[in-house]
Amino acid sequence: MTALRVQGLRSGYGKVPILAGVDLLVAGGEVVAVVGPNGSGKSTLLKTICGLIRPYSGQILFDGRDMAGRPSYHIARAGISYVPEGGRLFPNMTVRENLLMGAFATPANLKSGLLEEIYTLFPILQRRGRQYAATLSGGEKQMLAISRGLVSSPKILMLDEPSLGIAPKLVEEIYDRLHALKAKGLTVLLVEQNTNFALELADRAYVLENGRIVLEGSGQDVAANPEIKRHFLGL
């Protein structure tokens, strides 16, 4: 079953085009990674899918409906959850309030014990519950951002560089939890510069360069591709 199908997606900032026709597919229960060098358009791709940027043309088919050009709150309510680069938490709200905001469109989730489930995933968030999000450490912020994206029990979770600016040990911890979520059947579209971790997690991967998909394959295939190694892993 296809969860998300992106076809011929072109978008950019104002008149500056970034994505030059991207095709991409995420099946239900699959983890798909998009890797590529700085400025290749990875964040732009996710921002366009979630509606923060309007595409110039192309289709974003989700559950059989075209989401292209719809407002972001609409897309969020349809079940696409986007965890932005850097987290974009609500700094003047507490950790708990940030999580409650995650369930803004799905308040019933709060009664069904989803919050407790998230606390078992990231226990630190429960201890920090009353603390303002602005005062969290970088790693805690990322954990909160991911958790906030999960409280709506989305049909697909889109992660933008979950390892950015975080100590290696915490990156390991976060990816460990992502593996656990994958095992539970969560559908994920992941964008990363940290290719090692991303490609190990992903079922399939795309390589984005200059706004175009230049390679696609299984996580291992892409990781083993000599071109890619030279490009991104500096080997």
Add this chain to the structure above:
Amino acid sequence: MIVNILQSVADGALMGCVYALIALGLSLIFGVLNIVNFAHGDFVMLSMYLTFWASTYLSLDAVFTPLITIPLLFGLGVLIYYSIIQKTLRERFVVQVAVTVGLMTFLRAFAQLVWEARPRALKFSIIQGNFPLGPFTVLLSRLISASLSIVAVVAVAMFLKYSWLGRSIRAASDDADAASLMGVNIRWTYAFAFAMGSALTALAGGLLMTFQQVDPTMGLRFGLLSWCILALSGLGSISGLLISGVIVGVAEALTVAYWEPRARSLIVYLIFVVILWLRPRGLFGRK
């Protein structure tokens, strides 16, 4: 002497609570939409006239007129938001200023057209009158106005803190894009915050009318007062807003009693400038 000073301080403090209510409306609009609304004081002026109108033509006591004027101002807020404010949100700062200054001028001209330049006052309100308290005189209308203002300010604070809608308003104020990713309809939320900020002036205007008169140029004074209180308190602290309201109210009352009634806006403006100079984030503000 001491008794007189304390009397002025107490009068000013009660007045300051109503000012804090006005400033709360402005703080909502500024904090959430990030727009500098120069017309806020003229919403208060308009509310006072509407109170006058409702109590004169509908024979409603000023204490009850907010039941009519609050929905009216809320509706007006929604209308103004969708007709002019929304279009300016993405514009440069000068454009926003031009638009809200234009709105201010329009409201004043409208009031002059409808109610003429004559000041209007209520003939009667059930909360007029006063009673002695030791050596002091307590004006019942001011006491009740201050109490209702505090209740309203606290109620709004609780709404913002604990309700589902209030939380989404704070989220939109922190990061509108991130809030929209949670499924919050930002345009709608902005409209609500603007309308709610406007509706608060309806309550304040009604309360003010129980002990003072209104004229079409008053808006400027209330606008200045609320900007001064907001600058003093900073964004995000409700108790700070109340305290700042009281400080400004007391400063104003002392100026009127011991120097010159016409100098009161001067003093308020001085506080405003000094606080912006010394502490641009206010005394109680976040960040």
